[in-house]
Amino acid sequence: MLDQFLDASPSLGVDAFLLLLVLVALEAVLSADNAIALASISKGLEDAKLQQQALNFGLAIAFVLRIALILTATWVIQYWQFELLGALYLLWLVFQHFSSDADSEGEHHGPRFSSLWQAIPVLALTDLAFSLDSVTTAIAISDQTWLVLTGATIGIITLRFMAGLFIRWLDEFVHLEDAGYVTVGLVGLRLLVKVINDNLVPPQWLVVSSIAIIFVWGFSKRNPELLAEPNSLEVALKQPDSEPVTQESEGQKSEI
Numbered sequence: 001m002l003d004q005f006l007d008a009s010p011s012l013g014v015d016a017f018l019l020l021l022v023l024v025a026l027e028a029v030l031s032a033d034n035a036i037a038l039a040s041i042s043k044g045l046e047d048a049k050l051q052q053q054a055l056n057f058g059l060a061i062a063f064v065l066r067i068a069l070i071l072t073a074t075w076v077i078q079y080w081q082f083e084l085l086g087a088l089y090l091l092w093l094v095f096q097h098f099s100s101d102a103d104s105e106g107e108h109h110g111p112r113f114s115s116l117w118q119a120i121p122v123l124a125l126t127d128l129a130f131s132l133d134s135v136t137t138a139i140a141i142s143d144q145t146w147l148v149l150t151g152a153t154i155g156i157i158t159l160r161f162m163a164g165l166f167i168r169w170l171d172e173f174v175h176l177e178d179a180g181y182v183t184v185g186l187v188g189l190r191l192l193v194k195v196i197n198d199n200l201v202p203p204q205w206l207v208v209s210s211i212a213i214i215f216v217w218g219f220s221k222r223n224p225e226l227l228a229e230p231n232s233l234e235v236a237l238k239q240p241d242s243e244p245v246t247q248e249s250e251g252q253k254s255e256i
Contacts, residue, residue, distance in 0.1 A: 031159045033187060033211055034130040036180030036218075037093070038159070039166035041122055043177075044113045054116055055163050058123025063156045065128045069135050070148050076132075084195045086129040090188030093126065097181045127159070133191060172223055179218025183211045 038058070042051040069076060076082050096111060113119040135152070170177050186207060194201045 031130075031134075031155060031162060032215065033180060033183035034127060035159055035162035036166045036170075036176065037126055037130075037184050038123055038163045039170055040097070040177050040180055041111065041126060042119060042163070043167060043170055044111045045116065045119055050116050050119075051167060052164070054119040054123060055160060055167075057116070058120045059127065059156055059160050059163075061120065061124040062127035062131075063153070065124060066131050066135070066152050066156065067149065069128065069131055070145065070152060073135055080195045083132055083191050086132040087188045087191035087195065089125065089129045090184050090191070094181050094185040094188065098178075129191075130187060133187060169219075173219050174221045174223055176218040179214050182214050186210060186214075 038055065042054045042058075045051050045054055100111075111122070113122075134155075135148070166176075166180075190201060190207060
């Protein structure tokens with residue numbers, strides 16, 4: 001019966017599985033710059049626990065917004081105003097970052113929040129702005145809504161784990177936050193060019209290659225303060241497992 005069902009619905013067979021893999025891979029590739037932007041925004045909260053909560057709640061709302069965007073994609077793509085708003089929002093984030101006060105290393109930092117509920121809507125709107133590009137690409141690959149929804153679901157889960165990694169890496173690598181916002185600017189400019197003239201939009205491979213080069217620069221320099229701190233393995237090796245046995249104690253043992 002299963003074979004008959006798959007034969008009757010080839011979209012649920014191997015072709016659908018391969019398409020799903022393509023969509024998931026596409027989400028993963030296009031989510032790198034999204035993940036670092038979300039990580040940088042969540043770092044605007046001082047407490048590490050609040051940062052994780054902001055990502056959880058923000059991406060939960062972002063997931064709902066992504067589903068709504070996918071279900072209304074054929075209607076949304078008819079209005080260039082949505083892409084214009086997304087482009088302007090991303091470029092505003094970049095401007096806000098690079099116009100902020102630089103630290104002692106000359107590096108800028110993202111917005112600062114006094115509460116969890118200030119960060120959540122910014123996270124959700126940022127993911128929605130990125131989704132305008134990725135969802136349009138996904139719809140172009142497959143017109144099967146359930147496939148795009150499944151790919152988006154796996155993509156948002158992948159994005160959450162990637163953002164969690166970037167939160168740690170932002171403290172470790174000096175240029176990573178600036179590199180992330182440069183890639184955000186590239187995505188915003190791509191959306192803006194798409195609104196002005198779709199024929200002038202650079203190919204996807206060129207955008208991905210440019211982002212990869214920028215990320216290489218972002219990971220090029222470690223935080224010198226972290227390099228100066230001994231790691232846990234070095235500390236463990238320097239600490240003896242037990243107190244050395246003195247000659248006096250050996251003599252006492254021999255008398256006993």
